Amino acid sequence: MSIDYSERIPNNVGLSDDRRLQRALESWQPRFLQWWAEMGPALPTQDVYLRTAVAVGREGWAHFGHVPLPEYRWGIFLAERDTDRRIAFGQNKGRPVWQQVPGEYRADLQRLIVIQGDTEPASVEQQRRLGLTAPSLYDLRNLFQVNVEEGRHLWAMVYLLHAYFGRSGRDEAEALLLRNSGSEDSPRILGAFNEETPDWLSFYMFTYFTDRDGKYQLGTLKESAFDPLSRTCEFMLKEEAHHMFVGTTGVDRVVERTAQLMREHDTDDIRAHGGIPLGVIQKYINFHYSVSLDLFGSETSTNVANYFTAGLKGRWQEERRKDDHVLTEAYSVVPRVEDGRVADVRLPALTALNADLREEYVADCSTGVNRWNRILADHGLDPALYLPHPGFNRHVGIFAGHHLTPDGRVVDPVAWAAGRDRWLPTAQDKAYVLSLMRPVYEPGRIAAWVTPPRNGINGRPLDYVYVHL
Amino acid sequence: MSFDTDPGRYRHIRLEVDGEIARIVLKVDENGGIAPGYDLKLNSYDLGVDIELHDAVQRLRFEHPGVRAVVITGGLDKVFCAGANIRMLAQSSHAWKVNFCKFTNETRNAIEDATAHSGQTYLAAVNGTAAGGGYELALACEWIILVDDGSTAVSLPEVPLLGVLPGTGGLTRLTDKRGVRKDLADVFATRSEGVRGRRAVEWPLVDEAVPRSRFEETVRRRALEAAARSQRPEQPAAGPRSPGPGARPQRSVAAAPVPLPPLRPDGYTYSTVRAEPDGDQVAVTVRGPAADADPRLVDEHHWFLRMTRELDDLILRLRTNEPDRGTWVIRTEGDLDAVLAHDVGSDAWPFGELRHYFKRTLKRLDVTSRSLVALIEPGSCFAGPLLELAMACDRQYMLDDPDRPNAVRLSRANFGDYPMGNGLSRLAARFLAEPDRVAKLEQETGRRIDAAEALELGLVTFAPDDIDWDDEVRLALEERAALSPDALTGMEANHRFAGPETMETKIFARLAAWQNWIFTRPNASGPDGALRRYGTGRRPAYDRRRA
Structure with missing residues (x-):
């Protein structure tokens, strides 16, 4: 039976003429749909007001309409090709970018794509039960939009594996669906993607902090000398921006509601009034920020140095940087714990690239905190929110095995244990937040612990029926 | 170290x-x-x-x-x-x-x-x-x-x-x-x-x-x-045994544990072996058991266990700490009969473990990158298991002095109890082309074999008399010390392993030898080689010519 691929799978990669890719997708697509049915959103819906990418142009990727979720058309899109593009860094700097995978770098490129690909479906799995407690139809729709796009990002990575890596690529693509978040037998590769996202405050934090890590990882892959990977990531970044918008405005709305309740009742402890206390918000920030920092990997990494030199993975905004883009003679300063204090150590820049990327990320994260503090100030409250020290609560890298307080002091295990409940969400905090999570499915209505959004989706009003249940 | x-x-x-x-x-x-x-x-x-x-x-x-x-x-x-x-x-x-x-x-x-x-x-x-x-x-x-x-x-x-x-x-x-x-x-x-x-x-x-x-x-x-x-023994072996301090029987039917003797060398001097580094050589001496030592009482004082453990440790330390001393001169001192008494001839617990332990120690010697020379002199005790030490050497010199009796003794230990990595006894490898000769030697088991006869039987390389001995030995050692250490290592490793290949010999010869060659090549260890560049983020630059 012939299938009209360009209809079922919107794409700009010539799928209808590519028999190899068709063969690969023929077996993969049913598995993906089965995975979506089993591991995708748990809340049954009739349809959802979604954005579907049908082309890469300005109009093509913002195509809105009500779609039943399983019929969402997950497409394959690469940003437009720049035919003069040259490798911007590493030992191959200045040469034309690659349209095929060089055999020399097959294993490394495959590994990078698999690790990136593994995170995409993981977050769908982590968030699958959130629909059951959505604070509004607007939020529910945003959740599903994020979910389908993470699904599309999985497609994007699977496309690369299928189209460029032969048999081993197909095997890896299959394994992306076999591993599942939180599974004991076959967990997702990265630890942070095996934790459930239990409540909506966590979801906002996740989309703010953890999806932002994704943005920076994609940003480094966008620089890749392997052009199809670069173009894929460039397009994914456009969608990722929406995920971070969900996080930023989500936390905005929680903070705003908290500020309102604090003013209204003139108290910090707004639990009795159904809000989330600032202290709890701060603990959630502490947790999600520190877990997301772990995703950057060890501050010193040989692998990343190799990826850079080979041209597989660059730095954030590589081409805007004013240096030689080779870095064999460059040094970076990286913090580490020495004699019970955080001290700087000078290391070859190549092996400290994870730390470089992390610094970009930290600077970006702090803009959100400033924004949330401005909301507090607008309500006449002190700007109380902050980002903890990068060494706080770390399990990966040079801070792992040490105990640092949010303000960056190295303490012993006893002091850590004594302070832990002040810094990280306790079981009671989580239970409290969870207790607020009651679904609000009436159009235009919103849960009491969060303010309504300023605008609807695609110019639609707030009481628009974004989801038909 | x-x-x-x-x-x-x-x-x-x-x-x-x-x-x-x-x-x-x-x-x-x-x-x-x-x-x-x-x-x-x-x-x-x-x-x-x-x-x-x-x-x-x-x-x-x-x-x-x-x-x-x-x-x-x-x-x-x-x-x-x-x-x-x-x-x-x-x-x-x-x-x-x-x-x-x-x-x-x-x-x-x-x-x-x-x-x-x-x-x-x-x-x-x-x-x-x-x-x-x-x-x-x-x-x-x-x-x-x-x-x-x-x-x-x-x-x-x-x-x-x-x-x-x-x-x-x-x-x-x-x-x-x-x-x-x-x-x-x-x-x-x-x-x-x-x-x-x-x-x-x-x-x-x-x-x-x-x-x-x-x-x-x-x-x-x-x-x-x-x-x-598992074939591990469940019945305790017959005979008295000290279970060692703090040890308790874990199961009523299990054999009693044998605590490994502590290693307390003074420099290279242990209770049963010692080594004296001297210039480009090390003199290694293994002392036989006391005449009244009880071979059946296997505790931390047991001579064979101690000797094996100490020799094993000595070999490891000399290899690591004394790379400049290219020749090991191996001697023994003690009583031939007392050594043979410790060759129990049983694999009952724990004697089988003792045999395999000494077997592994001898194998260490076989793959040691030093010239090994046995000096068999009056007062030595190259009998049975200790004769294997001499057989592991590249050459054996035995003093033939009519006034001072000097003998070696064969036992069943020399005919398969301590196989080399190639599966052969050292005698079988020595006489690879003459299996009959090994059979004949087996008939000589137990009796004292003097220098002239040992030379005749092919058990020793040379048997200088008392007048020649000092010069012969000195010249041989000095001559050897002048040769290329790399060529010697390669030559010795070839000669020692006459006969078939096994997985073990292939690991040490084929795999390790290729590896050691690759290690020294610029493609691995040169400034641009893969091993040196690993971890720097810079990729290796290979010389593509096949050698």
Whole structure:
């Protein structure tokens, strides 16, 4: 039976003429749909007001309409090709970018794509039960939009594996669906993607902090000398921006509601009034920020140095940087714990690239905190929110095995244990937040612990029926 | 550098004994490198880690008679073992690398020896990434259980990532032990990401792949099955025995543990062996047992156990600490009869363990990159097992002095009790083309053989008389010391192993020799070589010409 691929799978990669890719997708697509049915959103819906990418142009990727979720058309899109593009860094700097995978770098490129690909479906799995407690139809729709796009990002990575890596690529693509978040037998590769996202405050934090890590990882892959990977990531970044918008405005709305309740009742402890206390918000920030920092990997990494030199993975905004883009003679300063204090150590820049990327990320994260503090100030409250020290609560890298307080002091295990409940969400905090999570499915209505959004989706009003249940 | 340790001092591994099953849990202390300059990340190992493994494997045989299966597993999250630490290798001298690899190979062989001869079957519970030397450690085990979680792989990434070989038996055991087809072995050993799950079983790089939820249970079941097949003795051997301080019988039917004697050398002087470094030589002397020593009372004072343990330790230390002294002159002193009395001629517990221990020690000597010369002089005791020391040497000089009786004695020990790595007795290898001669020598067992006769029988190289002796020996040693040490090492390794190849000889000869050549090539250890560039983020630049 012939299938009209360009209809079922919107794409700009010539799928209808590519028999190899068709063969690969023929077996993969049913598995993906089965995975979506089993591991995708748990809340049954009739349809959802979604954005579907049908082309890469300005109009093509913002195509809105009500779609039943399983019929969402997950497409394959690469940003437009720049035919003069040259490798911007590493030992191959200045040469034309690659349209095929060089055999020399097959294993490394495959590994990078698999690790990136593994995170995409993981977050769908982590968030699958959130629909059951959505604070509004607007939020529910945003959740599903994020979910389908993470699904599309999985497609994007699977496309690369299928189209460029032969048999081993197909095997890896299959394994992306076999591993599942939180599974004991076959967990997702990265630890942070095996934790459930239990409540909506966590979801906002996740989309703010953890999806932002994704943005920076994609940003480094966008620089890749392997052009199809670069173009894929460039397009994914456009969608990722929406995920971070969900996080930023989500936390905005929680903070705003908290500020309102604090003013209204003139108290910090707004639990009795159904809000989330600032202290709890701060603990959630502490947790999600520190877990997301772990995703950057060890501050010193040989692998990343190799990826850079080979041209597989660059730095954030590589081409805007004013240096030689080779870095064999460059040094970076990286913090580490020495004699019970955080001290700087000078290391070859190549092996400290994870730390470089992390610094970009930290600077970006702090803009959100400033924004949330401005909301507090607008309500006449002190700007109380902050980002903890990068060494706080770390399990990966040079801070792992040490105990640092949010303000960056190295303490012993006893002091850590004594302070832990002040810094990280306790079981009671989580239970409290969870207790607020009651679904609000009436159009235009919103849960009491969060303010309504300023605008609807695609110019639609707030009481628009974004989801038909 | 000392090779002495005990479980109370381990930093990197944990030895857990639970009835018939022991577990060696690898949890390497990152900051516990034996030398400065590298972190032992991801359960990577250096000599210090391997010394602990060596100690554990040794002690399990003597001190845990009730243990019938040993599980090696990783104690870190998602990591079994990442192999030898690359930064350590990159910063090490060539001699250090070679000596380190030799020692780790000997420990892997000791693991197989315990499985084959001690009724202690080793199983690898690969609960996380097993790369390079990590997978090779698993290969030394009899049964490999891999966690099947969709991401954990076994791999040999040395060729693609480091430009060297998996030199701890990996390539040899793939084909010769596990029967992996050469084309699949070729794919596997050039694919840095390795192979996981079902395919790893099919190739067959592992014996089974098991989901995490059933992993521990499966490991336990396989260990119990192996324990049930064990031939390890259940009945205590006849005769009096001191169980040693603090030891309690674990099962009423199990044999009593034999505590390994502590190593307390004063320099290179031990209770039964000593070494005197002198210029380009080391004089090694092994002292025989006291005439009244009881060969059947195996406790920490037992001469044969002590001598074996001390000689083993001495060999390791001399190899590591005295690289400049290229010739070892080996002597014995004591009573021929007393030595033979310690050749019990039984494999009942714990005498079988003693025999295999001395066998392994002699094998260390066989692969030692030093010229070995035996001097058989009046007052020496080259009998039975100690005669093997002389037979392991490259040459044997025996003093023929009519006024001072000087003899050696053959025993059954010389006809197969202490086989070399090639499976032959040293006499069988010595007379490879003359098997009849070995049969005839067997008839000479037990009687004193003087110098002239030993020369006639081919047991010694030269038998100078008392007038020539000093000059002959001196000239031979001086002449040898002038030769190229590299050529000597290669020549000796060739001559010592007459006869067939086995997996063991291939590991030391084919694999290790190629590895050692590759180590010195610019493609590995030159400034732009893969080993030196590893970890810098710069890619190696290869000279593409095949040599």
